[in-house]
Amino acid sequence: MLIGLAILSAASTRTVAQVAEDARTSMRGVHEIQVTLRKYEFSPGSLRVKKGEQVKLVMAAADHDHGFKLDDFNINQKITKGTTVVVEFTADKAGTFPFHCSSVCGLGHRNMKGTLVVEE
DSSP states (O other): OHHHHHHHHHHHHHHHHHHHHHHHHHHHOEEEEEEEEETTEEESSEEEEETTOEEEEEEEESSSOEEEEEGGGTEEEEEOTTOEEEEEEEOOSOEEEEEEOOSOOSTTGGGOEEEEEEEO
């Protein structure tokens, strides 16, 4: 009987901890970042968010068709010149993740890169 109570107590503690984490995540809301894409850069080129945040990237292509490819979060979005595209995802893993332009935009295309930093 005592063993069953200890297991139930441990399970309850973990459930309460998970509920608390879920509440903190939902209270964080949406982290919106404006990103401008132009030959041959992302501005800003380094994006910083917290793990668990819902991220909303509002991306505008200023001078040419561009792309935004973030492999670690399975994102590959085309942004047509003169338009704004919104990409949303959850930053569910910590680390530094590279992104790049996925639509050939000229001679400097290969150097159009940036990083997403997801902090614990």
